[in-house]
Amino acid sequence: MATFKIEGGHKLKGSITPQGAKNEALQVICAVLLTSEKIVISNVPNIIDVNKLIFILGELGVKIEKLAADTYSFQADEINIKYLESAEFKRDGSSLRGSIMIVGPLLARFGKGYIPRPGGDKIGRRRLDTHFEGFINLGAKFRYRKEERFYGVEAPEGLKGTDMLLDEASVTGTANIVMAAVLAKGVTTIYNAACEPYLQELCKMLNSMGAKISGVSSNFLTIEGVERLGGCELRILPDMIEIGSWIGMAAMTKSELTIKDVSWKDLGQIPRVFKKLGINLERKGDDIFIPAQESYEIQNYIDGSILTISDAPWPGFTPDLLSIVLVVATQAKGSVLIHQKMFESRLFFVDKLIDMGAQVILCDPHRATVIGMNHQSTLKATTMVSPDIRAGISLLIAALSAKGTSIIHNIEQIDRGYQNIDERLRAIGAKIERIE
CATH class of the missing domain: 3.65.10.10 (Enolpyruvate transferase domain)
Structure with missing residues (x-):
């Protein structure tokens, strides 16, 4: 210590x-899982939480290249989904609260996402209901293995767009649901969405990749699902x-x-x-x-x-x-x-x-x-x-x-x-x- x-x-x-903003970095780095094409992100902060997330993505099979002190390229074209149920992931994922945001992209693209109960700051209760209720609304099935403190969502037949009202304007919850909805079939509307600048940047990034998100910067988002997303470049605020x-x-x-x-x-x-x-x-x-x-x-x-x-x-x-x-x-x-x-x-x-x-x-x-x-x-x-x-x-x-x-x-x-x-x-x- x-x-x-x-x-x-x-x-x-x-x-x-x-x-670079920690809270934006955690969101946009998770979003690289939505495409098989290369994404380049600059102004990435060199801090423990962000470096842990990058490590987890590497273990998941994402090809990561450090192009400069604050710039990385990510390509998620060979993902090892089995890693999600390994003892190593249960250890690594539980030490970082931001790891919860890999679930939405994995669910959208691969039909399944798992996460151990995440850690982070000891500042009181930080429930995850908003995330999983959003996934359930999109058609996913939820399971929780209490003895292992392990969450899972699965949608083998894909996600379907729907209308939802979030019970709280959770930033990470909104980010996770948005990343799941961009590849869902049909239209999703999210009311009481968080609208922080970092979430706006995530939506702009996804739109540059080919997503169709409107209402960015407001608390009412409309997402028209698309079949696939491409690569992009962005700089973190x-x-x-x-x-x-x-x-x-x-x-x-x-x-x-x-x-x-x-x-x-x-x-x-x-x-x-x-x-x-x-x-x-x-x-x-x-x-x-x-x-x-x-x-x-x-x-x-x-x-x-x-x-x-x-x-x-x-x-x-x-x-x-x-x-x-x-x-x-x-x-x-x-x-x-x-x-x-x-x-x-x-x-x-x-x-x-x-x-x-x-x-x-x-x-x-x-x-x-x-x-x-x-x-x-x-x-x-x-x-x-x-x-x-x-x-x-x-x-x-x-x-x-x-x-x-x-x-x-x-x-x-x-x-x-x-x-x-x-x-x-x-x-x-x-x-x-x-x-x-």
């Missing part, structure tokens, strides 16, 4: 370029969660920072929410410039009541940034209520912040009130363990702003979502060391 040693209290300066992380890091360390090539049009509410915390952001072309600020003040609502920041399906604020917003608020002037609606265990990391001197009241598993200290009382260094990706980066931000030297264990959780983060932070002035 690796560890970060962080000497806090140093200002950062310079520019940083966000990696920058990671909006990493962009939000750099904004928070600049504010907490009172640093001047430029975030390059952020794809402003795909950031949604993110700049607005950070501005509500009092953080100055300037748009320069497609970059974000954050000037050094000695303090930032949280806005109240028009009637003077305390600001609430909560997560919601797109175009609402992404739940993946609530942990960063909470940390940033600890050094703001004013107070804010953080309401994490989607996951009931994601706020439990606040006890580490309280140990560092933050004034946070955990109201219940979903809500925390933060009383900002306006940099009058800085956080104190401590030793802590990273529980998940987003809490991990939040604790790292806290450590960079704290007085003294902090230790963060279990940084593999951070590595799952952030590429070479220690090297990139050292390049802009952070005092951070990786200890294996």
